[in-house]
Structures are given as C-alpha cells and as structure tokens.
Amino acid sequence: MVEPIKQKAHFSRTATKDKITNFVKYNDWVPNQAVLPELTTKDFPKIDGYSVDPKAKIEALTVTADSKDVTETVNYYKNRVINESSSPDYWFDYNNVKKPIIKTYELGAGQGSAQRTNNNFITVHSTATPNATAKNEAMYFKNNWSSSETYVQLVVDDEECYLVGDIGYVAWGAGYTANINSPVQIELCEFPNDRVRAQEAYVNYVHLIRQFADIQGIPKLLDRGGSREIRTHNYWARTNHETSHTDPQTYLSSIGISFEQFRSDVEGTASTGSQGTDTGETSDPSQDTGETWWRIDPQTKLPVGFTAENGTFSAWYDIKNRRSAPVLTNKSTGTLLAGQRQKYDSVAKIGNYTWIHYRVSTPENGRYEKPEDYHATKYREYYLPVRQWNSDGTSSAWGSFY
Secondary structure: OOOOOOOOOOOEOOEEEOOOOOOEEEOOOEOOOEEEOOEOHHHOOOEOOEEEOOOOOEOOEEEOOOOOOOOOOOOEEEOOOOOOOOOOOEEEOOOOOEEEOEOOOOOOOOOOOOOEOOOOEEEEEEOOOOOOOHHHHHHHHHHHHHHHOOEOOEEEOOOOEEEOOOOOEOOEOOOHHHHHHOOEEEEEOOOOOOHHHHHHHHHHHHHHHHHHHHHHOOOOOEOOOOOOEEEEHHHHHHHHOOOOOOOOHHHHHHOOOOHHHHHHHHHOOOOOOOOEEEOOOOOOOOOOOOOEEEOEOOOOOOEOOOEEEEEEEEEOOOEEOEEOOOOOOOOOOOEEOOOOEEEEEEEEEEOOEEEEEEEEEOOOOOOOOOOOOOOOOOEEEEEEEEEEEOOOOOEEEOEEEO
8 A cells, every 4th residue: 555645835814802791803824825746757655566647746735724635646557568568560561561660669668558458449640840750750769759749650751660569458649538549649840842752751651550450450440430449630630629630631732642542542542442352361470471562554565544555754863663563652763864765555533643554564464364374374563653643633754755
C-alpha cells in the first residue's frame, strides 16, 4: 500500500470573550487563504515495477480555512519491458526490400507512456517539418517527448524507418481517444521540394501502414468510420475535435496525391478500377509482394485502358519503373536515369500520373504474368510514370517525348 501524499495549510485566528455576557467574538483567519503547491511526476511516490503517468499533474490549489478536504487520484501503469516490444525487427520498403527497423532512438524505461492501448486503429500522420528525415524526427521525439508531449511509434522517409514508442503502448500523437485506441501511429516525412524523395517516402509509408495493419489484425480500410480501421490524424481532428491537425491530407495534396489515391493505395485497390486485379493479401508481411496485376488485352497486346503510341521518352529526372501494373506500390526493378531514354508502346493517365508501358522479353515464366495471358512465358510488363497531374488540372512532365 502506497502512503498517500498529504498537503496541509495552517490557519489561525484570535477570539475575544465578554466576561459578563460570555459572547465570543472571532477575528478573521490569518492568513485569509493559502496555496497548496502544484505536484508533478517528480513529487509522486515510487512503486517498483510501475511508472506514474508521465502527464500526471495536480494543479496548485488555493484554499481557505473553510475549504473541505480534496482528494486527487494519479494513475500508475505497469512498466514496459524494454527490448521485448511486439515491434518486428524488419519492414519492407518501396522495392519490397527487407530492411531493419532502427531502434537507436526508442524510448527507454520511464520514458513515454507505460499504458497499454486497445487494438482498434492504425493512426497515420505526416510530420509538418519539411525535409526532416526519419532520423531527425526520431531523435527529436526521443529528446523532447516530455517537454513537447508528442511522439509516435514509427517514422518513415524514403530510406529508413525508426521506432520511437513501443508498439501496443500509448503514444501522444492525435489526442486521447486516438492514442488510447491506436497500438501503432506512423509519421511520414515530408519532402515537398523533392519529387523523387517524396514519392519514394510515400510508397514506403503505404507499405508500412499495410504491413502493420496485417501484424495487428486491423482491417485495411481508411477513414471509413468503422470501429476498427486505419485513420488519419485529420479524421480524428474532424470527428473527435481533440486536435486541429489536417495531416497527412494537406501534405499529400501538395505533392499531387489525392485522398482518393491515398485510400486506394492503403486499401489495396490501387487505382486499378475495373482494369486491374489485386493479387490478394496475406497476413505474413514476408510473403506479401504488394503487387497489383494489370490485364493485357489479348487482341491489342496492350494493357487495358492504354492507348497505342510508339515513342521514346527522355527523362529529365531519375524515375523508378514499376513492375506488372501502373501502381506506385508495386516493385521497381530499375531506374531510368536523367538523360536516359526508354522506348514505349502505349500511354495512359492513371490516377494522378501519366504512365508509359514497355515490355521486356524474358525466358522465364515469371510470377508476375498470369498464365492465361498470351505473353506469360515470353515477357515482363513494365510501367514508368512520366507526368504528374495536380488537383487543378495542371500537370508537370518529367521528360520529353519523341
């Protein structure tokens, strides 16, 4: 049993008694009021194996001699077992390359919340700190979690993923309701002036969201209003009004990714519409290729929805190709470097990008071509994004066409 902290205030007053009438006249209390000082985590008793809520605080209280006793309760939570987090050690980047989750800046014992979450939501954010890397953000969270009262579990950029808060424990990212119900909160690093880094970071972000939704057994549905799903910080702000943030939608829109595109990427429909077929999902991230298939018309021998156009594209920037479908979440097998050229046979606007299609012969019956397609044992299909479309109808080409 923990001995409670007792704060006391002392008051005194004098009195005068009339010896004839026995009437007692009381003078005013001295002092007329007193202030019981604020109590914070450093003032609360230590309990082996438990940590006090890092946000726990009892405000200073002004009392008078007539005030009643006041009782305040502070919550303690069983300590997290560091290095036995439910967080996996690896993740899969935009190329489906297995990479370590870096834990250099993971919160230690007594840091952050020790409270377990409910397993209902994956909450997703963007950082609002342009050009800061995942390492920058993780380091900031680690060094400032107490003063800023802000941190999440995972931060991802175009190259790396860092763990800060432990998976399954409360993080301070989107208000009480979101925090207590989200075992995973993920931050996307923002690169508003670097199209290549922004695109690669975005695809990593989508892969990470989908991976951890599978790990936690949370449905891959985005902002649908369900009791268990993936939710943006923006959705929480609009529905719970515990914060006023609009991420990640505001940032994604600024780099040409609509909410509809984001939702389709996260949910796995990936803008294929009636033209594409999802290969299916698995709860084992090590087996999930993340690939989407795009049908080839057996008559035209071109991807469904593409217009025939024999041409050559000359890149102004380094651009990664995508295998099997015009979808950013599919694997890239190579990069067309700035100044290099690529011949193509057809073109189509899919979502926020214009894509060109080209075919490479191969002697293998690759897993990315369906057996019923005429070319299954002869070719692999590749797609290259060559133009980005903005919400106002304008677009930016990434090279020249011949």
